[in-house]
Amino acid sequence: MEGKKVLIxxxxxxxxxxxxxxxxxxxxxxxxxxxxxxxxxxxxxxxxPIVDESLVxxxxxxxxxxxxxxxxxxxxxxxxxxxxxxxxxxxxIPEKSNQSLLERLMLFIRGNFFIPDARRNWIKPSVxxxxxxxxxxxIDTIITTGPPHSMHLIGLKLKQTLSIKWIADFRDPWTTxxxxxxxxxxxxxxxxxxxxxQEVLNSxxxxxxxxxxxxxxxxxxxxxxxxxxTNGYDSHSAVxxxxxxxxxxxxxxxxxxxxxxxxxxxxxxxxxxxNRDFAVQFQLNLVGVVSNSIVNSIKKSGLEDYxxxxxxxxxxxxxxxxxxxxxxxLIEIDSENTKAIIxxxxxxxxxxETPILAIGPKDSDIEQVITSTNTGNYFCYDxxxxxxxxxxxxxxTYKEGALKTNGIGLEKYSRRSLSQSLSKLLVDL
Numbered sequence: 001m002e003g004k005k006v007l008i009x010x011x012x013x014x015x016x017x018x019x020x021x022x023x024x025x026x027x028x029x030x031x032x033x034x035x036x037x038x039x040x041x042x043x044x045x046x047x048x049p050i051v052d053e054s055l056v057x058x059x060x061x062x063x064x065x066x067x068x069x070x071x072x073x074x075x076x077x078x079x080x081x082x083x084x085x086x087x088x089x090x091x092x093i094p095e096k097s098n099q100s101l102l103e104r105l106m107l108f109i110r111g112n113f114f115i116p117d118a119r120r121n122w123i124k125p126s127v128x129x130x131x132x133x134x135x136x137x138x139i140d141t142i143i144t145t146g147p148p149h150s151m152h153l154i155g156l157k158l159k160q161t162l163s164i165k166w167i168a169d170f171r172d173p174w175t176t177x178x179x180x181x182x183x184x185x186x187x188x189x190x191x192x193x194x195x196x197x198q199e200v201l202n203s204x205x206x207x208x209x210x211x212x213x214x215x216x217x218x219x220x221x222x223x224x225x226x227x228x229x230t231n232g233y234d235s236h237s238a239v240x241x242x243x244x245x246x247x248x249x250x251x252x253x254x255x256x257x258x259x260x261x262x263x264x265x266x267x268x269x270x271x272x273x274x275n276r277d278f279a280v281q282f283q284l285n286l287v288g289v290v291s292n293s294i295v296n297s298i299k300k301s302g303l304e305d306y307x308x309x310x311x312x313x314x315x316x317x318x319x320x321x322x323x324x325x326x327x328x329x330l331i332e333i334d335s336e337n338t339k340a341i342i343x344x345x346x347x348x349x350x351x352x353e354t355p356i357l358a359i360g361p362k363d364s365d366i367e368q369v370i371t372s373t374n375t376g377n378y379f380c381y382d383x384x385x386x387x388x389x390x391x392x393x394x395x396x397t398y399k400e401g402a403l404k405t406n407g408i409g410l411e412k413y414s415r416r417s418l419s420q421s422l423s424k425l426l427v428d429l
Contacts, residue, residue, distance in 0.1 A: 004426060007134065008143045008145070025059075029419075036422075068126060069125075071121045131161060149200075209227075227421075229425075248285055249268075250287060250324075252328070253287070255290045272303075325354055335361060339361050372409065
């Protein structure tokens with residue numbers, strides 16, 4: 001493969017499942033079209049909490065992939081509790097009131113002894129290996145993507161010792177990310193995170209983020225150039241003969257403990273009680289990892305008989321659920337810190353031609369994207385009556401057989417278009 005060689009340092013790579021792998025899997029797919037030759041560096045023995053073997057089939061045969069072993073504490077944590085270790089490593093942190101003593105201990109150790117994260121042991125061996133590889137193969141540009149933010153510390157060390165250009169790609173914020181509050185960080189740990197974040201933001205030649213809110217946050221912390229390149233959608237072959245016969249409301253992806261829309265369960269319960277047709281036709285699909293506290297809330301609201309708890313499926317199967325469903329659900333935590341989060345699934349939702357029902361904090365980036373593309377409706381957590389009215393309106397349209405969207409301006413969110421934007425940054429660096 002010819003073109004400008006760029007080394008990409010990532011933890012998540014097929015067969016890893018979940019949203020973390022999609023962004024760079026697709027960039028690597030399309031960058032060669034723009035004269036960029038990506039070289040991927042990833043762990044050879046990672047402890048992925050979610051595995052999707054189908055993604056291996058999407059790897060390009062001519063992409064160079066470098067792998068080195070990683071030593072992760074989750075392997076040893078499994079000796080204490082396999083279930084708790086897998087739960088925490090996948091990001092499903094139990095509510096504080098439901099945490100066992102062992103889970104509280106594991107979170108404390110994870111937060112205060114593994115800074116910035118549990119992959120920190122990979123930094124030194126990676127720097128040694130990559131320093132030689134970069135010099136021997138005439139590579140002048142690297143990209144690190146996090147979380148885990150240990151990947152950025154690999155970039156920081158390489159930048160300090162080699163004459164290279166470095167792009168730090170933040171799929172999520174660092175010190176303001178919501179789960180930091182669950183890690184029981186002591187004061188010294190909080191300061192260490194802030195210090196490391198500052199070093200990365202001020203040392204990278206270019207910072208890439210996925211939302212405007214994150215760009216605004218980082219702009220107050222560094223003078224280095226920042227570019228927003230969102231996640232996006234890829235063309236795919238998920239073809240269906242017809243939509244679900246029932247009025248299916250489907251959430252695709254992980255639904256964690258603190259992302260529990262009590263307002264929605266209340267509205268659905270009321271509609272079922274008040275509207276006989278709705279009660280007969282409605283079904284709630286949860287496709288992905290779902291916390292027990294959310295399942296319990298749904299049951300408490302009297303929705304157990306309407307719940308189809310699918311569990312984790314492959315990315316291909318998830319796309320089929322998107323296309324089949326009558327309505328797609330997107331939930332974000334009601335917090336100032338989550339206004340910057342744009343879930344990767346939003347962009348695939350947008351091109352499914354299925355209306356999106358989104359609930360989240362006021363003035364979030366999600367709201368702006370959905371509104372500007374005409375792909376659904378967004379509600380805040382105090383919009384109960386508006387939410388109820390909209391669901392009933394969707395239901396009436398469903399009964400008429402006309403429930404679909406006509407998105408506008410979607411092309412700029414295609415993976416190919418986003419890869420072209422990234423290629424321009426790389427050429428101009």
